[in-house]
């Protein structure tokens with residue numbers, strides 16, 4: 001059987017993009033250009049690339065992801081998080097090919113205390129969150145059968161340094177760490193996110209989805225478990241967000257309800273703690 005042809009934007013260097021490339025390695029024919037290989041803003045060049053390479057699916061993980069820096073660089077954040085999805089959607093709808101686009105839990109203000117569903121009205125507190133929301137809105141204002149928008153959160157995984165790596169590296173050098181305990185989210189393994197994204201594609205579904213591992217945690221709990229699985233000892237001092245000021249406001253609560261994903265695929269994402277154990281054992285020993 002001929003392999004499906006995909007273009008993974010961000011697949012050469014990004015956290016999610018590389019996890020997708022890894023998971024698609026066997027059954028897909030996926031091209032992963034770097035930022036110097038293709039001008040993602042040039043619709044004509046993209047269209048030619050799609051035609052020449054017979055691309056049927058574009059996974060867009062390219063984004064402006066520096067949450068604090070975005071507060072000072074709104075133009076750059078909007079260019080990548082709003083303009084790029086609109087360019088991609090134009091190209092994809094013209095050729096009637098799939099666009100799978102990633103977004104974030106930071107589109108919510110965190111004022112709820114039960115998981116956010118895809119029906120909840122987003123309202124972001126940060127430039128980054130607002131720019132991602134603008135991108136989503138452009139895509140979802142013109143729904144198509146071949147458009148999937150996936151909100152995910154709190155990612156850890158191989159191929160690019162992330163929160164879990166940083167904590168384990170610090171725990172090797174320090175006796176104690178101050179970690180924020182008053183933000184609650186959905187830690188998510190990029191390899192699982194990639195697998196679950198492909199399940200949505202296999203179902204030929206469309207629309208907005210929330211996609212994370214099951215369960216919830218504070219940064220403190222995530223750090224504690226990562227250190228424990230790494231076989232290290234390091235005392236964790238819980239601190240408040242106010243004691244760790246950051247330029248951009250983060251939602252105090254941003255757990256995502258993935259029941260729509262479960263309804264469509266008939267499966268439930270596995271618990272984050274199980275995925276964290278697999279990640280630490282496989283990639284951190």
Ligand SMILES: NC(=O)c1ccc[n+]([C@@H]2O[C@H](COP(=O)([O-])OP(=O)(O)OC[C@H]3O[C@@H](n4cnc5c(N)ncnc54)[C@H](OP(=O)(O)O)[C@@H]3O)[C@@H](O)[C@H]2O)c1
Pocket residue numbers: 009010011012013014015016017034035040060061062063064065080102103104105132151152153154155156160
């Ligand atoms: N990481 C998280 O915890 C998290 C949480 C929730 C949602 N998300 C969402 O998930 C998606 C993927 O995030 P990620 O963590 O994988 O991001 P990432 O690791 O920062 O990767 C972003 C990718 O975009 C590329 N890129 C940036 N600027 C570019 C430009 N001007 N031209 C071409 N390529 C450019 C980067 O290439 P270079 O390496 O060359 O810069 C990199 O490959 C994003 O939509 C993000 O909003 C992430």
